[in-house]
Amino acid sequence: MRIRIEEASAHAGAEVEIRGWLYHKRSSGSIHFLLVRDGSGVIQAVMAKQEVSPSLFAAAADLTQESSLLVRGTVREDSRAPGGHELTVRDLQVVGLADPYPITPKEHGVEFLMDHRHLWLRSRRQHALMRIRAEVIRAATEFLDRHGYLRMDAPILTPAAVEGTTTLFETPYFDLGNAFLTQSGQLYNEAAASAFGRVYCFGPTFRAEKSKTRRHLTEFWMLEPEAAFMELDEYMEVAEAMICAVVGQVLDRRRLDLQEVERNLAALEAVQPPFPRLSYDEALNRLHAAGKPLPWGEDLGGDEETVISSAFQRPVFVHRYPAKCKAFYMQPDRDRPDVVLSADLLAPEGYGEIIGGGQRIHDLQLLQQRLREHHLPEHVYQWYLDLRRYGSVPHCGFGLGIERTVAWIAGIEHVREAIPFPRLMNRLYP
């Protein structure tokens, strides 16, 4: 019977076939230990010289790391085996003999591993990270599906900037001039929210910023919910519930993977509602008390975020930023027009911002005024302004950065390991 390695314990005593690749090999002359992986797990296959033909035994001795093979044998419980079960080999068939494999079971630098990202993905640690990523995405989208949000994706090729500030990737587009790769689906989400009430989009977004930090990619995946008839406080409740659902589901279903990457599980188990909600002004007071004063009106940088977030065991919202720090579409606070109804969520342990969002301007005249203040061409935003002409309502939305969320939940240093093929300022290969 053909099985996957993750099912091996259910087939103890049975004759099975495993199709996979040679992960590693040890031998003591008359007995080979072949570590075979198939994507679902790793199992030790044991081949004794006496129990197979001499030609098969010799062929196994010549197997190279990552050679693909079919192994047939009996599953046996054995405390000496990594994983608790091993396979007594009866027959083995080589599908493809691998060339000498560049990633050896020793230390390698990040640069070398990134050059071999297409092969690095075969390692245990990367398997754990990719499974955690998949679970984060599944948990977040399932949460939104459960709460009545319709997935309605936004275009990737767009005619203009969503926010005039950040740099965009540009590409020729037939006779219509240049198109830009999207930096956010938000504007389209707002249109969709007026059509369906609650929506979200999920896909890659692009920022042509020359950022070289552990938190930045030029291509990253963002999950962006948007809801009509929603104001700031309710948005924070939704974001909080979603993050708790995501962390809880990863803890529940990907615990072994978290252990593989040596994540401190207690820190994740502390992620429970309610999250602290700090106004920008309160954040400044904390920075002042911590001896890192920041003048009012300045945006929080990486160091400031670390000071704020490390004071708490759980993610923390910072809301009501100065208007000049934020994008043109942010709704001003009616009691204090110099601040806007934004709220960013900072992950603990120094991971920084994983969510940015807030309440959008729903008043036509105010939005037009903001476009002028930001020197944005109004004619490009006519369809966006229409949303304020035809049944405008208070509405909120936010963007969850998938790679930053995965990096935080998995406890890894750099977002580049949180995506299969990272795109960085200096990396477009493989």
Next chain:
RNA sequence: UCCGCGGUAGCUCAACGGUAGAGCGUCCGGCUGUUAACCGGAGGGUUGUAGGUUCGAAUCCUACCCGCGGAGCCA
């Protein structure tokens, strides 16, 4: 773009003005329970590039290239 660190064998690193080395991987040999197995042997180098100082440069100086970390910006 700015600041800091770095580039030596396939990989990870040592040698810091006086003959360029180790571990791992590779290849050959040995070993019937290995756990990044172990033991013996072999092969492997224009020390990022170009110039300079010196009797002598991987080492000191200059320029450039590339990489890493951080800042700004953001998710």
